[in-house]
Amino acid sequence: MMMKNILMAFVCMLFARTAFAQKDSLAFDENDKYIYYQTVSQPGLSTDSLYNRGLYFIKTAYPKSKLSMVTADKTQGVIMGKGSFLVSKKAFITTHEDGAISFSMRIEVKDAKYRYWFTDFVYTPYQRNRYNVYEPVPGVAIPMEQAKDKIDKDDFAVYLNKILLNSKQIGGVLKTYMLKASALPKEEKKIKKISTKEW
Known part of the structure; x- marks a missing residue:
């Protein structure tokens, strides 16, 4: 009986891990484009708070060459x-840049939850000048959806x-920004004006 319970627990654990792996992986969206999609619950936080944190993340978390803002719409919460x-390739004992992959990121916020996804993955090959x-x-x-037929299968x-x-x-990194109130920009203190005419 105990062996049966252990086996059942193992099967459940294996199933849970498989389900998690499937959830946390690349998929195809409704337009047959690669997508990495996540939804996150954030109880107790308003749309405004999540929007401000998301905005601060996209403006400050990475150098502009790695991630930069394209648009922000507070009314839509988007x-x-x-x-x-960069992606690299190893040749003999050295490693060199084989290309770059560009992407788009979208963040949407609502009361107590937000979602984000990455898509529009495009590969640009590099060559030695x-x-x-x-x-x-x-x-x-090369859009990644077409890359399978245009680049090496292993690559x-x-x-x-x-x-x-x-x-x-x-x-x-986005999740850590969404969790911390300290991730919000600090308000600048206004310098008090003093009149020397009256005292």
């Missing part, structure tokens, strides 16, 4: 950003994994 990260420096190949931008799998890791990492 913040949009874009970013990119005459100065032995790797740079983007001009005019080449494609590695890039998808890096997209997932990058999305999870940025999403984790």
